[in-house]
Amino acid sequence: xxxxxxxxxxxxxxxxxxxxxxxxxxxxxxxxxxxxxxxxxxxxxxxxxxxxxxxxxxxxxxxxxxxxxxxxxxxxxxxxxxxxxxxxxxxxxxxxxxxxxxxxxxxxxxxxxxxxxxxxxxxxxxxxxxxxxxxxxxxxxxxxxxxxxxxxxxxxxxxxxxxxxxxxxxxxxxxxxxxxxxxxxxxxxxxxxxxxxxxxxxxxxxxxxxxxxxxxxxxxxxxxxxxxxxxxxxxxxxxxxxxxxxxxxxxxxxxxxxxxxxxxxxxxxxxxxxxxxxxxxxxxxxxxxxxxxxxxxxxxxxxxxxxxxxxxxxxxxxxxxxxxxxxxxxxxxxxxxxxxxxxxxxxxxxxxxxxxxxxxxxxxxxxxxxxxxxxx
Numbered sequence: 001x002x003x004x005x006x007x008x009x010x011x012x013x014x015x016x017x018x019x020x021x022x023x024x025x026x027x028x029x030x031x032x033x034x035x036x037x038x039x040x041x042x043x044x045x046x047x048x049x050x051x052x053x054x055x056x057x058x059x060x061x062x063x064x065x066x067x068x069x070x071x072x073x074x075x076x077x078x079x080x081x082x083x084x085x086x087x088x089x090x091x092x093x094x095x096x097x098x099x100x101x102x103x104x105x106x107x108x109x110x111x112x113x114x115x116x117x118x119x120x121x122x123x124x125x126x127x128x129x130x131x132x133x134x135x136x137x138x139x140x141x142x143x144x145x146x147x148x149x150x151x152x153x154x155x156x157x158x159x160x161x162x163x164x165x166x167x168x169x170x171x172x173x174x175x176x177x178x179x180x181x182x183x184x185x186x187x188x189x190x191x192x193x194x195x196x197x198x199x200x201x202x203x204x205x206x207x208x209x210x211x212x213x214x215x216x217x218x219x220x221x222x223x224x225x226x227x228x229x230x231x232x233x234x235x236x237x238x239x240x241x242x243x244x245x246x247x248x249x250x251x252x253x254x255x256x257x258x259x260x261x262x263x264x265x266x267x268x269x270x271x272x273x274x275x276x277x278x279x280x281x282x283x284x285x286x287x288x289x290x291x292x293x294x295x296x297x298x299x300x301x302x303x304x305x306x307x308x309x310x311x312x313x314x315x316x317x318x319x320x321x322x323x324x325x326x327x328x329x330x331x332x333x334x335x336x337x338x339x340x341x342x343x344x345x346x347x348x349x350x351x352x353x354x355x356x357x358x359x360x361x362x363x364x365x366x367x368x369x370x371x372x373x374x375x376x
Contacts, residue, residue: 037122051117085297109277123153131216152181230368241307251279271297299328330356
């Protein structure tokens with residue numbers, strides 16, 4: 001039977017880029033083209049094998065899973081997401097494309113507890129070398145015997161090649177001008193699996209401190225970000241305060257806030273499942289329960305009635321995320337409540353915050369700026 005051609009749109013822009021894959025079976029429209037790590041896999045479709053179950057890791061477009069289904073409709077295709085933002089994007093696209101139930105999306109800090117015939121890992125720009133190493137080990141252990149692990153990376157991610165060689169030795173490599181992909185066939189489970197977790201202390205000049213554990217994929221793994229230190233050293237917490245740390249990462253700033261005064265109610269929110277996993281572990285390790293944990297890329301719908309909002313927003317996305325943080329602070333703080341927001345450059349944040357806050361003060365610490373603002 002001749003496969004029915006499929007068109008997938010990631011962009012409706014009039015100048016959207018058209019790409020054709022699977023020998024004409026699949027047409028994809030994007031703003032500027034698919035990530036090279038995904039394109040490498042799609043161009044290698046003749047090497048794919050029909051199988052029962054496939055896992056795709058770090059795919060953010062949903063195109064590769066749909067392509068795998070087009071080539072082998074009987075295959076169960078699972079998508080692993082670590083972040084709520086990409087999970088919601090993928091789910092929306094699968095729905096709009098009328099994807100079959102055989103394509104499933106998982107949102108969790110670790111890989112599904114299942115065995116797969118084939119696993120695909122896309123090494124994108126945001127993945128650290130340690131996270132690559134952890135994913136390689138974990139994915140390999142989740143393969144069936146004789147299963148295959150596919151790994152792709154852009155040319156600049158040279159650490160991927162060294163990690164593959166270090167863990168598996170000689171494997172099949174397909175090099176190219178823009179990137180490479182590797183195929184690793186499973187012979188037996190790994191006898192040595194390296195752990196990449198790290199524990200350290202996060203303390204304040206006052207002597208107050210917490211013990212933290214982090215893992216790859218969590219912001220500021222193995223160290224405390226200087227912006228987080230500046231935020232923690234600038235915040236003021238009173239007895240009985242209700243506090244939210246948005247984008248909490250390992251939870252260190254929020255946990256210090258909970259130790260600063262009695263009867264503090266703490267909410268830790270992040271879009272990353274691995275971050276919340278570590279934040280929960282650190283809460284228990286420091287005996288600071290109860291703490292409320294929220295997984296979300298878009299903030300909270302219900303009103304939280306906060307006294308203090310803490311935020312260390314990422315710098316990418318041209319202030320979109322900073323705007324979300326400030327809007328959430330304005331939405332959830334009580335009248336007179338305080339927002340503490342840290343950034344390298346505070347000009348845009350301070351100007352935008354004037355629409356919701358009064359008594360704005362910018363504190364300089366550790367090369368960062370901390371915006372302290374009172375809710376109108």
